[in-house]
Amino acid sequence: MAQRNTWQRERVRDALGDTQGFVSAQSLHAALREANTGIGLATVYRALAGLAASGEADSLQSPEGEALYRACTTQGHHHHLICRSCGLTVEIEAKDVEQWAQRTAAQNGFRDAEHVVDIFGLCADCAARQDAGE
Numbered sequence: 284m285a286q287r288n289t290w291q292r293e294r295v296r297d298a299l300g301d302t303q304g305f306v307s308a309q310s311l312h313a314a315l316r317e318a319n320t321g322i323g324l325a326t327v328y329r330a331l332a333g334l335a336a337s338g339e340a341d342s343l344q345s346p347e348g349e350a351l352y353r354a355c356t357t358q359g360h361h362h363h364l365i366c367r368s369c370g371l372t373v374e375i376e377a378k379d380v381e382q383w384a385q386r387t388a389a390q391n392g393f394r395d396a397e398h399v400v401d402i403f404g405l406c407a408d409c410a411a412r413q414d415a416g417e
């Protein structure tokens with residue numbers, strides 16, 4: 284079952300790798316359609332979910348509640364700092380967050396705790412542009 288439509292998943296992975304920052308399934312689907320791949324939106328959604336589940340892609344919720352994806356350059360658990368204007372993404376370690384999450388979970392009797400912490404803001408370039416009134 285996981286091996287079905289493998290070439291489509293490969294294409295989605297490639298397209299994701301060509302993209303800067305986080306993208307929605309819709310915009311990735313639009314890019315694939317321009318390349319005449321014939322891959323449907325439902326397949327893009329499935330492929331992205333599969334890539335995220337297997338750790339080949341990062342997924343997160345935008346402040347608007349939309350699922351966004353990105354081919355990840357960092358192995359293992361990490362966090363993101365994301366510019367909400369241009370999509371610039373910085374991979375960050377957050378040792379304080381790891382300790383806080385472990386401690387908070389344990390204090391409440393939880394184990395096997397996971398967390399997703401991403402920081403949205405304006406990057407230095409976008410902030411400077413905004414200050415310049417552009």
Ligand SMILES: [Zn+2]
Pocket residue numbers: 341355356357361362363374
């Ligand atoms: Zn990442």
Ligand SMILES: [Zn+2]
Pocket residue numbers: 366367368369370371405406407408409410
């Ligand atoms: Zn920016």
Ligand SMILES: [Zn+2]
Pocket residue numbers: 360361362377380381398400
């Ligand atoms: Zn963490």
